[in-house]
Amino acid sequence: MKLGFDAKRVFHNTTGLGNYSRDTLRILAAQFPHHKYFLYNPKPGSVNRLVLTSNMVLCMPKAKVWQKLSSLWRQKAIVKDLMADKIEIYHGLTNELPIGIEKTNIKSVVTIHDLIFVRYPQLYSYIDAKIHFKKFKRAAQVADKIIAISEQTKKDIVSFLDVEASKIEVIYQGCHAAFKEVYNKDQKQEVAVKYSLPSKYLLNVGTIQERKNLLTIVKAIKDTQHHLVVVGKETTYIEKVKAFIRDNNMKQRVHFLRGVAMDELAMIYQMADIFIYPSIFEGFGIPIVEAMYSKTPVISSKGSCFSEAGGAESIYVEPHDEIALKKAILNIEENLELQEKMTLKGFEYVQRFNDDVIGNQILKLYKSL
Template sequence: MKLGFDAKRVFHNTTGLGNYSRDTLRILAAQFPNHKYFLYNPKPGRVSRLTITTNMVLCMPKAKVWQKLSSLWRQKAIVKDLVTDKIEIYHGLTNELPIGIEKTNIKSVVTIHDLIFVRYPELYSYIDGKIHFKKFKRAAQVADKIIAISEQTKADIVEFLKVDAAKIEVIYQGCHAAFKEVYTNDQKQQIVEKYSLPSKYLLNVGTIQERKNLLTIVKAIKNTSHHLVVVGKETAYTEKVKAFIKANQMEDRIHFLQGVAMDELAMIYQMASIFIYPSIFEGFGIPIVEALYSKTPVISSKGSCFSEAGGPDSIYIEPHNDMALKQAILDIEESEILQNKMISNGLEYVQRFNDDVIGEQILKLYKSL
């Protein structure tokens, strides 16, 4: 098959949507090498985290006018290139499909990650919310199939976008191979020294924004001796967190890291005592999966999709209850039996997110079209 993909975020995004796009392409190209994978990128990329294999074709706007108007090309004019390239199935990896694809013979798939902008409109500007809703709804309506990355997202698509549930397949995200690797003590020690990591620490990973709820972790460990390592891009919300840290003289115990390579991040996960992810709402929660592969106990939030990612042996708390979080940390630390159970059962649970399982599910969906 000739398979086309919206690859913008493959080459321009280093976080969730970029990771999903890269992992999907990596899994498919490795597992099913006889197909051709056309990666449509509107302009030269600044992120080079995907190994380009011989069965991948990099595609940019063919006409000079669209090289200058790359955003418009991705939204609509790309369809002409898809027809020229004889693409059989086009997959919008990040919530969107180009206008007019429904008027061609090309079958289309769209992955919808979450509808947080509908559930929590206060976290988005009015204009951004309206634009997102229009794009997502149109893509969901014209797509031949929709991939939802969790049962929670599928339920939201049905409720808010009014789409028939039979059109939606739940296929979970893959996880980068770095988190499944075994690293030596020498390699880990190099990371400890490079980032001045404490000998024992709690870990939080993700963009530092209000929805991710970092402040609750900081409050939970305020009157303890715990160290917390935070890995993620900073936003305006970070200043609110740092103000609390400063007011409570916790600067020496909260460690902020950015620009961490994937293998470095994997080692940081593996050396953490507990991974804490008290987010308010997510489409899935891939950091939880990364932690389980890393054999690190997980505390996350009740509700949303978190138990789908974390399984029955992770601990879930009300996201704003810092006292419950503090108790959960202590419960894990004080019981080696509980630690071992969370690690072994978590590793068993997370095998459902292995590459071979996900690849088979995606290709089966493509073949159904």
């Protein structure tokens, strides 16, 4: 098959949507090398995290006018290139499909990650929320198939976008291979020294924004001696967190890391005592999966999709309940039997997110078209 992909975020995004796009392409190209994968990128990017294999073709706007108007090319004019390249199935990896694809013979798939802007519009500008809703709804309605990355997202698509459930397949997100590697003591020590990591620490990974709820972790450890390591892109929300840290003399115990490579992040996970993810709402929550591959106990939030990612043996608390979070941290620390059970059962559970499982499910969906 000739398979086309919206690859904008492969080359322009270092966080969730970029990681999903790269992992999907990596899994498919490695597992099914006899197909051809056309990666449509509107303009040269600065993110170089995908190794292009011989069965991948990088495609950019052919006409000079669309090289200058690359956003318009991605939204509509790309359809002519898809037809010229004889693409059989086009996959919008990040919530969007080009206008007019429904008028061609090209089958289309769109992955919808979440509808947080509908559930929590206060976290977005009015204009952004309106634009997102219009793009997502149009893509969902014209697509031949929709991939939802969790059962929670599927329910939201049905409820908010008025789409039949039968059109939606739940296919979970893959996980980067770095988190499945076993690193030796010297490698870990090198990372620990490079980032001045404490000997024992709690870990939080994810964009530092209000929805991710980092402040609740900081409040939970205020009257303890715990160290917290935080890895994530900063937003203005960090000022609220840092103000609390300053006011409570916690600067020496909360460590913010930048510029962390993927293999370094995997080692930071593996050296952590507990991974904490108190997000209010997510489409899936890939950091939970990364932690379980790393054999690190997980505490996350009740509700949303978190139990889908974390399974039955992770611990869940109300997202803003710092007292319950503190109790959960101490309970895990003081109970070696519980630690062992959480890491063992978590690692067993997370095998459902292995590359072969994800790849087979996606290819099955393509073949159904």
